[in-house]
Amino acid sequence: MSSDLKLGLNLGYWQRNSDDSTELVQAAERLGYESVWTAEAYGSDAFTPLAWYGARTSRIKLGTSVVQISARTPAATAMTAMTLDHLTGGRLLLGIGASGPQVVEGWYGRPFPKPLARTREYVEIMRKIWRREEPVTSDGEHYPLPYPGGANLGKPLKLITRPLRAEIPLYLGAEGPKNVALAGEIADGWLPLFVFPEKIERMYGPSLAGTGPDFDIAAMVMTLITDDVRSALDGVKMMLTLYIGGMGAKSRNFHADIIGRMGYAEAAEEIQALYLAGRRDEAFNAIPDELADGISLVGPVGRIRERLELWRKSPVTNLLVMGPRDEASLRTIRDLVLG
Structure with missing residues (x-):
């Protein structure tokens, strides 16, 4: 339980036709928001917008929510994170996630199995790179270093540039109980996508057992100040329609699974079936207002x-x-959350 909440702004994906959010980010910084976050799926990447906003601000922390581990090797992510952290004066919050099999195998052309083991290995390598204690090696199954085979000329290397911080704060985007438990074990924070605050302890209490007081549970939440509650809820339902219905395969949709664990398993199944059948208006109408x-x-x-x-x-x-x-x-939300 936390009566003192921190506050950040999540911009989601950068879109070609959207306005540059620099003024919004600068306003958030002036108003005392602690952080701003950007995302990636299979469109814009998460790092480039953060570099853009980081160059136009001076204090607000810069978070990725999340970068996908299959998009880059651990070394590539560690190098990008180190560079951005240096250029912005130590403001990076690195959120990573395994994504799902449709994106991992369909977009990145990488195998999806064993996402927890891959994540653990990925984090271990990045932290070795940032610490620069010795040339980096790994005998892991997923990211062996040096690579066994190939030209047989691989050599353990050490990061050329000394990081500004040897311990860049690391968050995991996680939805399943085992993945959340992994976040509690190896990360500094957890980035849940959908949170029903009255149910989170029941859903994830055992997974979060043992986390210390500094473990940051940074929940993404749709927030809209309006007198038209009906219209606002419909906006949330539109987002849920896409995630439950179309962001994952019928046999494996992590977003639908989490809605099921909230107590809406039958609704999630119906929403997904309607969406995949092309009956998207019916899928939208099947989302309970209580859930949204x-x-x-x-x-x-x-x-x-x-x-x-x-x-x-x-x-x-x-x-x-x-x-x-x-x-x-932003100001009204600041006043409500931070008092």
Whole structure:
């Protein structure tokens, strides 16, 4: 339980037709937001927008939510993270995630099995690289260094540039209980995508057992100040329709699974079946309002203030708000969350 919440702004994916969010990020920095986060799937990458915003700010922390481990070798991610951390004065928060088999195997052309073992090995190599204690080797199954075979000329190497920080804060994007437990074991924080604050302890209590007071649970939450609650909930439902229905295979959709663990397994199955059948309006209508409301903060100021108490009573320590697009909204949300 955390009565004192930290506050960040999650911008999601950069889109070609979207406005440059520099002014929004600068406003968030002026208003005392601790962090700003960007994402990647199979469009824009997460690092480039952060470099853009980092060059135009001076204090706000810069988070990836998340970079996909199959997109880059551990060394490539460690080098990019080290470089960006240096250029921005030690402001990077590195969020990584395994993604899902459709993207990993269909987009990156890499095998998906054993995502927990791959993640553990990936993190171990990155931390060896940043510490620069010796040339980096790894006898792991997934990222052996030097590579066995090939030209048989691989040589253990040490990072040329000394990192600004040997311990860059590391977060895991995780949805399954075992992956969340891994975050608690090897990372500095956890980036959950969908959080129903009243249910998170029941769903993940055993997975989070043993995490210390500094472990950061940075929850992404759709946030919209409006008198039109119906319209706001419909916006949340549109997002859920895509994630439950189309962001994953029918036989393996981690987003649908988490909705099932929240207690909406039948609804998740129906939503996915309708979406995959091309009946997307029906899939949208099948999403319970209670679910959309439970994972978001929408409505008039008084309603959001009341619902914030549920988040304060939960294990969540950090709200990464998604949705506000102007300084006035950012200020109101700041006042509500930080008092």
